[in-house]
Amino acid sequence: MVAVIDSGDISELLAFRSGRQGRDSYTSVAWRSHEWKGAKFHLALLVDEEGDVRWLGRAQGRKRVSDRERRVDISEIYEVGGPSLEQIRRLLPERHKQGLQYGILSEAVGEAVTRALLTFHPSESDTIRRLGRQEFFRQEPGERGRRLNEQRDATGLLLEIGEVGREALRDMSAPTPAQPSFLAGLSNRSASEENLINYDIGRFPGMTEVGSAHVDWRIFQSNNRRMFIMNANMEPLETTLGTDVIYYNEFRQSFVLLQYKRLVRESGQTKGAWYRPDKNIWAELERMAKVDELCGNVADGEFRLHGKACWVKLCDSDARVENSQDLVKGMYLAREYFEELLATLKGPRKGPRLGYDNVPRHINNTTFIQLVKDGWIGTRGTATRQLEDIVREVLQNRRVLVLGASMP
Known part of the structure; x- marks a missing residue:
């Protein structure tokens, strides 16, 4: 699953947390509960003020912060420095272009966006696939x-x-x-x-x-x-x-x-x-x-x-x-x-x-x-x-x- 998130410029926040904790950081944003349902993991495309996919992360819906809003935690953030959303849109099949919007993407659009993203960052294929994986650890019985x-x-x-x-x-x-x-x-x-x-x-x-x-x-x-x-x-x-x-x-x-x-x-x-x-x-x-x-x-x-x-x-x-x-x-x-x-x-x-x-x-x-x-x-x-x-x-x-x- 893939989600597109308007994060703005979070570079200072990430630098501050990395300096203090020495590890990958996370940010948290509030969404309408009907816009972000469930607690599944998603590959998060974090878009800055210029419309560029500047970071990738791993997003998960968490506890509600009010009757109508839910917190979404974004962890394991990697800076990739582009491409822009429009560059990704151009690589999508015609039937999926309108589906590229902020929020959780449909499964078909998400897969198409992931393929397009890999053309810009082929060396990050393992990271991109891993961030969108639903389950990291399955304990042996x-x-x-x-x-x-x-x-x-x-x-x-x-x-x-x-x-x-x-x-x-x-x-x-x-x-x-x-x-x-x-x-x-x-x-x-x-x-x-x-x-x-x-x-x-x-x-x-x-x-x-x-x-x-x-x-x-x-x-x-x-x-x-x-x-x-x-x-x-x-x-x-x-x-x-x-x-x-x-x-x-x-x-x-x-x-x-x-x-x-x-x-x-x-x-x-x-x-x-x-x-x-x-x-x-x-x-x-x-x-x-x-x-x-x-x-x-x-x-x-x-x-x-x-x-x-x-x-x-x-x-x-x-x-x-x-x-x-x-x-x-x-x-x-x-x-x-x-x-x-x-x-x-x-x-x-x-x-x-x-x-x-x-x-x-x-x-x-x-x-x-x-x-x-x-x-x-x-x-x-x-x-x-x-x-x-x-x-x-x-x-x-x-x-x-x-x-x-x-x-x-």
């Missing part, structure tokens, strides 16, 4: 799909913390049965394995050579930021016991360990999404406490609001994700707080049960990212040797590992 989704979410989280941005995740290909990790499904355009990676890996001795583990790694780079990300697992994804995320900041010698726990949707009396601990949880919490003890008692380094490593993310790994860049909504809980909630929050059968309806406070994606990014939480003075020991411990306990290291 079953346990393996859930693990891949957790790896995808963890990778996006690490890229956001490291201020690289999640744009590289757009190019994720559809998972295949042979794909051993999320990183294995990313195109070579998204991240590199160039010769410099050998230098980066050398800073973390032994981590990429864990005995019998399957390991994939990539280097992501943007805006003078550099992030080394590794996926590792000892066994096939569908047989592992969970997903751990480790973020290590080389400059601050700080790390955070995040363990994914799954909210399961229930019906009947307990309707909603809930976390109920299994028999392994107490051993896992004991290991996490040892990690905090190992790395949380160092006095050297920057001040922290919370100076321990271990956190838990409660989330629905089956939740629908429309875009491969999106993070899964979740509740972030420090280990001690998580233990307290397990001891105090009970379900109808008196067993521990945690969910949005009864957890009184939690940290969301945005706040967690900002706290880690700014160094307000996490250990201080952590040596890479300690980190290597923790990596081995995670893998020996049959967990999937997503490791991110932020480098100068």
Whole structure:
């Protein structure tokens, strides 16, 4: 689907947002509700004051701003600098010329406009096709799909913390049965394995050579930021016991360990999404406490609001994700707080049960990212040797590992 939008000159707005956020930006415009129906994605042709298609983007109808108006979000904006609408119109079949107007185009006119646009920008064919695609990310069913989704979410989280941005995740290909990790499904355009990676890996001795583990790694780079990300697992994804995320900041010698726990949707009396601990949880919490003890008692380094490593993310790994860049909504809980909630929050059968309806406070994606990014939480003075020991411990306990290291 294609939409033509009179955006005017938004170059200053885009430059301001890009400078502040270091990523593709979006603008929002209001439309009459009858003019923009539904929440489908559209290839957006953004027309400036001169009548030129100066930018391309991805538009989606969002919430209503009044009884008659709806907000339309335009994201992933690329500057292309032309052609004009009239130049495009001249290339259309006669029967479609009158259909080229502002707003959502009919399917036939949209296809004709896309073909005409490709004659002006043949090198952007992949981008043009992708911006108009309805669905970016289709999760594979079953346990393996859930693990891949957790790896995808963890990778996006690490890229956001490291201020690289999640744009590289757009190019994720559809998972295949042979794909051993999320990183294995990313195109070579998204991240590199160039010769410099050998230098980066050398800073973390032994981590990429864990005995019998399957390991994939990539280097992501943007805006003078550099992030080394590794996926590792000892066994096939569908047989592992969970997903751990480790973020290590080389400059601050700080790390955070995040363990994914799954909210399961229930019906009947307990309707909603809930976390109920299994028999392994107490051993896992004991290991996490040892990690905090190992790395949380160092006095050297920057001040922290919370100076321990271990956190838990409660989330629905089956939740629908429309875009491969999106993070899964979740509740972030420090280990001690998580233990307290397990001891105090009970379900109808008196067993521990945690969910949005009864957890009184939690940290969301945005706040967690900002706290880690700014160094307000996490250990201080952590040596890479300690980190290597923790990596081995995670893998020996049959967990999937997503490791991110932020480098100068």
